[in-house]
Amino acid sequence: MQPPIPESAQAFSRLMQSHRSIRQYEDRPVDAALIDQVLVESLAGSSSSGNLNMVSVIKTADPERKAHLCELHFGQPMVLQAPLVLTFCADSFRTRQWLAQREARLNFGNLLSWHVAAFDAIILSQTAALALESHGLGVCYMGTTLHSMGAIAAYLECPDHCLPVTSMVVGWPAETPAQRDRLPGGAWIHEERYQRPSAEDIDRHFESREVKGWDRYRSMGPEMIERMDALGISSLAQYYTSDIKYAPHVFERDSAALREVMEKAGFLP
Numbered sequence: 001m002q003p004p005i006p007e008s009a010q011a012f013s014r015l016m017q018s019h020r021s022i023r024q025y026e027d028r029p030v031d032a033a034l035i036d037q038v039l040v041e042s043l044a045g046s047s048s049s050g051n052l053n054m055v056s057v058i059k060t061a062d063p064e065r066k067a068h069l070c071e072l073h074f075g076q077p078m079v080l081q082a083p084l085v086l087t088f089c090a091d092s093f094r095t096r097q098w099l100a101q102r103e104a105r106l107n108f109g110n111l112l113s114w115h116v117a118a119f120d121a122i123i124l125s126q127t128a129a130l131a132l133e134s135h136g137l138g139v140c141y142m143g144t145t146l147h148s149m150g151a152i153a154a155y156l157e158c159p160d161h162c163l164p165v166t167s168m169v170v171g172w173p174a175e176t177p178a179q180r181d182r183l184p185g186g187a188w189i190h191e192e193r194y195q196r197p198s199a200e201d202i203d204r205h206f207e208s209r210e211v212k213g214w215d216r217y218r219s220m221g222p223e224m225i226e227r228m229d230a231l232g233i234s235s236l237a238q239y240y241t242s243d244i245k246y247a248p249h250v251f252e253r254d255s256a257a258l259r260e261v262m263e264k265a266g267f268l269p
């Protein structure tokens with residue numbers, strides 16, 4: 001017989017089940033002290049490589065500054081609407097300064113350190129996301145951070161060895177979107193060794209996404225349907241790498257830009 005599920009696990013399970021990305025917000029501020037408390041607790045609740053804590057979080061609440069950030073996030077309207085934007089940075093600048101002040105050998109200006117700091121920042125961001133949601137706040141990540149990394153770093157005055165890796169808007173939800181499905185466990189949980197999916201496995205694992213995702217994008221309105229049809233898109237997979245969503249040439253272009261930004265910031269000496 002399975003042991004009873006502890007209250008805390010039940011509460012955590014409910015919290016995770018209630019997750020939705022929120023893109024519409026009430027016109028109501030979030031308490032700065034609450035945000036700071038959640039962030040401090042989130043770092044305590046996140047493992048951190050070597051406990052070096054090579055992260056920084058930059059809060060943007062000033063409407064004018066949010067308006068500028070909005071442009072850098074490809075004009076996503078939620079940046080203007082939500083009262084707060086959190087930018088999570090991979091940051092070895094502070095650690096390197098500490099090393100220098102203590103006459104220790106310098107390190108953490110290399111590709112490995114980029115990953116160490118970036119993983120810490122990403123782990124912290126997701127702990128914070130769940131913690132904020134546990135207070136009833138809504139969040140939505142912005143992947144546009146990666147595409148505009150250099151410009152966002154410059155605008156937020158990040159020093160060398162400090163780059164934004166992700167951002168999220170935070171605020172009080174003004175929508176209750178439906179839960180989005182995920183790939184089933186069988187698609188990505190492996191026993192002992194990697195099990196390559198057969199063509200039939202792929203069909204089975206993506207079946208639900210292909211129906212729900214397709215319906216979701218088609219239901220965005222006649223303009224979207226027109227664009228999809230004009231590009232000859234007839235499946236969710238085709239939509240994903242079309243010019244509307246994640247176009248390969250845009251990813252290639254922005255990958256080259258990313259490499260340049262990382263080099264300039266001192267992570268690719």
Ligand SMILES: Cc1cc2nc3c(=O)[nH]c(=O)nc-3n(C[C@H](O)[C@H](O)[C@H](O)COP(=O)(O)O)c2cc1C
Binds near residue numbers: 144
């Ligand atoms: C790293 C990352 C970047 C994301 N970037 C964006 C974004 O730029 N704009 C947006 O509207 N949603 C963004 N999302 C939210 C995803 O679209 C969302 O998590 C996904 O569709 C699943 O929906 P759910 O979070 O409501 O379950 C991002 C999510 C992650 C994890």
